[in-house]
Amino acid sequence: MEIVPLGPGFAAELRGVRLADVAADDAVYAVVRAAFEEHSVLVFRDQEVTDEIQLAFSRRFGPPEVTKVGSQGTGSHFVTLSTIGPDGKVVPADHRLSLRSKANQLWHTDSSFKRVPALTSILSARIIPARGGETEYVSTRLAFERLDAPMRDKLESSFAWHDYAHSRSQIAAGLATPEERAALPPQCWRMVWKNPVNGRSAIYLASHAYAVEGMEAAAGKKLIEELMEAATAPGTSYLHPWRRGDVVMWDNRATMHRGRPWPAHEARLMVRTTISATEVDGVETMRLPSSQAAE
Template identity: 30%
Template sequence: MATQELTALRSEEIKPKIGARVINSKEELLAGDLGGEIMNLLEHRGVLVFPEINFNDEEHVAFTNTLGKFAREMRGEEIYKVSLDEKQNATAEYLKGAFFWHFDGFMSPMPIRASLLSAKVLSPPGTGRTEFANTYAAYEALSGEDKALVADLRAVHALAATQLDVTPEPTYEQWQEWRAIGRKELPLVWTHKSGRKSLVIGNSAHNILDYDPLDGEELLIRLRSFATGPEFTYSHDWKVGDLVMWDNTGSLHRATYYPLDCGRMMHRTKIEGDEPIV
C-alpha cells in the first residue's frame, strides 16, 4: 500500500526573541496538516509571517479553520475589514486606538487566541506598518526583583483608556459613552495553562489597584517601554498579499501612522481563545 509523505512545516527565524517566516506553499497550508505545528510555532515566536501568500477571503477563512475554532465577529461576519473609512467599517472611529500598543478582547471572558491579518490595499510607502511585541519574552527577561514586584498586582482595563490616547480632552458625553462599555480588572502577569507567563499591559490598562494613580501609571509605562524595546519587537512592512498572524494571548500590537483617507484595507480573521486571564 502506498504511503503518503507528510508535509513538513518550513520556517525561518526573523529575530531571536520574536517572529518567524513560514515559507510553505498556499496548497500545503490549506491542506490542513500543519495546523498543530503552526500554533505551536506561534506560541514560541509570537508572530508568524506568510509572505505574499495571496489568500482570497475564502482561502483566508479556510486556513483559519485549520488552526483552531473560528471566531466570528460581533455581527456574525467571518471577515473583519480593518479600515478607517466609515463607509467600510462602522467602528472606524474606535480603530484609531490601534495606533497604540494593545491586545484585543480585554473585556472578554477569554481573549481571542490569535488574529490573522491579510493586506489588500496598502498605505503610502513608509507608513502603516504593523508592529508586534512578545510579552512572553519580555516577562521572562524581567529581573527577579521586577517579577516579584508585579507578581500579584492588578490593573484596571477599559475602552475609555484607549480612547483617551486618541481624544485626550473628550466631551463629557464622549466620556460617558466610553465609560458605559465597562471596565475589567486583570492581573499584570498572566499565568497560562502551559505554565508560561506573559505581561498583561497595553493602552487599555489605566491604573494599578492600590497604587497612587501617578505611581501606577509610571509602572505601566515602565513595563510597556521595556516590553516594546527592540529586543522583543518586530515591525512588519506590508506587501499586498502578505498574511501575518499573531498570538493575542502573548503579545501586543499596533499600527504605525498612515493617512486616514488613504484607503488602507486589511482583512482579519480570528481564532477563539480557550483560557481566561488568570
C-alpha cells in the same frame, strides 16, 4: 515548510505553506501551531486570501470572536480596518474611521477589554499604501524575562484593569460610543500570562490598561507606564512591512503591537479575524478571584 526567524528573539516567516493547507491538514496545522507557540508572531507571504479561506484557517486555532458593536463588520467574524468611506474615497483625517486607525497606533494587545480575551489575531492585507502603514510587534514574553526576579514575582500575583474607552480617550473624547461603553465594561486580568504549552510567562498589558488592582491610582498608573516602556524599548521590536497577500498572526498572550502611520490620502484595507482564548490556552488562570473593582 521552512521557518525563517525575523525579529529579535521572536517572530518568524513560514514559507511553503498556504492558509488552506493549515485549514485542511491536521499535520500541517500541528507544525504551524507549534511554531505559533514558539515564535508568537507568524508571517505568511503571497497568500490568495478570501474571507472564506481566512475564516477556515482561523477556526483551526479556536472559536472566532463576533465583532463588537461600533466596528466595521459588527455581528460577523471579521473586523474591517479601513479608511475608505461608502463613496469609495479615503475619509478625511478627522473622520471616525481615521481616528480609530490612529487609536490602533497605541501599543496594545487585542481584546484585553473583553469578557473573553483573545488567543490570536489573524490580519490579511487587501489594499495597502505605497509606503508606511507597517505593523510593529514586541514580545512581552521576552520583556518579562528581562525583568529582575523581585518584579517578576510581584507581577505574577498582580492584576490590571482594562477598558476600551480608556485607550480611545487617549485619541479623542467620545471616540468610544455609549453603546460600546455599555457593551464593554472594564475587565481585570492577571498581569502575567503563562503559556500552558511551554511554561514561559509574558507580561499581559496594553494601552487599554488603566489601573492595578489593590494599588493607589497614581502608583498603579506609574507601574503600567514603566512596564509598557520597558516592553517597547528601542531594539526589541519586529516591524512588518506589508505587501498585498500577506497574512500575519500573533499571540495576544505574549505580544503587543501597534500600527504605524501612512500618508493620509492613501487607502488601506485590512481584514482581521480574532480567536478567543479558551481554558486550553490558559485563560482560566488569568481571572481575578474577586469581582471587586479597583478604586
